[in-house]
Amino acid sequence: MVDDLMHRAWPWALTLVLHNWPIMLYSVLIGGMAVWTYQWPTRRAVLVLYGLLLLAFAFEYQKHFAAVLVRTTDYLFSVQYNPELRAVSRFLLMTFAPIGLHAAGVACFICAARLPRPAGSSAPARVYAYPTRTMTQPPVIAPAARARATRPLLRRYSAAAERPEAGLNRPGSEGQALSGHQP
Numbered sequence: 001m002v003d004d005l006m007h008r009a010w011p012w013a014l015t016l017v018l019h020n021w022p023i024m025l026y027s028v029l030i031g032g033m034a035v036w037t038y039q040w041p042t043r044r045a046v047l048v049l050y051g052l053l054l055l056a057f058a059f060e061y062q063k064h065f066a067a068v069l070v071r072t073t074d075y076l077f078s079v080q081y082n083p084e085l086r087a088v089s090r091f092l093l094m095t096f097a098p099i100g101l102h103a104a105g106v107a108c109f110i111c112a113a114r115l116p117r118p119a120g121s122s123a124p125a126r127v128y129a130y131p132t133r134t135m136t137q138p139p140v141i142a143p144a145a146r147a148r149a150t151r152p153l154l155r156r157y158s159a160a161a162e163r164p165e166a167g168l169n170r171p172g173s174e175g176q177a178l179s180g181h182q183p
Contacts, residue, residue, distance in 0.1 A: 026056035044112045051108030058101035069093045 017024070030052045037045040070093050077086040 022059050023056060026052055026059065030056060044115050047108045047112035047115070051105045051112065054101055054105035054108060058098055058105060061101060062098045066094055066098065 030049065033045065033049045033052055037049050070090060073089040073093065074086060077083075077089060079086060
């Protein structure tokens with residue numbers, strides 16, 4: 001019984017693999033690249049992952065989606081009423097879309113290969129740096145930088161408080177809340 005099953009299953013499995021080997025290869029590469037991108041997030045890794053996804057979609061589009069879309073648009077655009085739209089839709093769906101998807105996938109690979117590496121480092125450039133503090137903590141600003149940043153504001157409001165005619169202490173202006181008195 002098992003020999004009979006293996007005798008029948010072997011040609012079926014061989015046909016399945018020969019018919020679908022590109023998507024199987026893309027699936028393995030996409031899985032590996034997804035793990036790689038998660039572990040070491042770089043622009044190059046993301047572009048390669050997008051390229052693989054586009055190539056996998058292009059393969060499945062040509063194999064399964066294009067014929068269904070053409071049948072649907074052939075039904076919508078009849079030969080009697082819209083022969084031009086029917087011809088354009090066939091061209092776009094059967095010729096342009098597969099070439100465009102393959103070109104976009106290859107373009108992602110080319111862009112990934114052309115990305116520069118950081119100077120003096122063999123490590124790839126990071127997409128983002130991991131935060132060293134939580135988002136609820138205020139940013140750490142050096143005291144000297146804080147003093148330089150607030151010095152012009154202090155000068156402006158102290159000068160305005162001394163001169164009410166400067167216009168900052170009129171009702172409805174921001175200076176009123178800061179100085180605390182009415183002109």
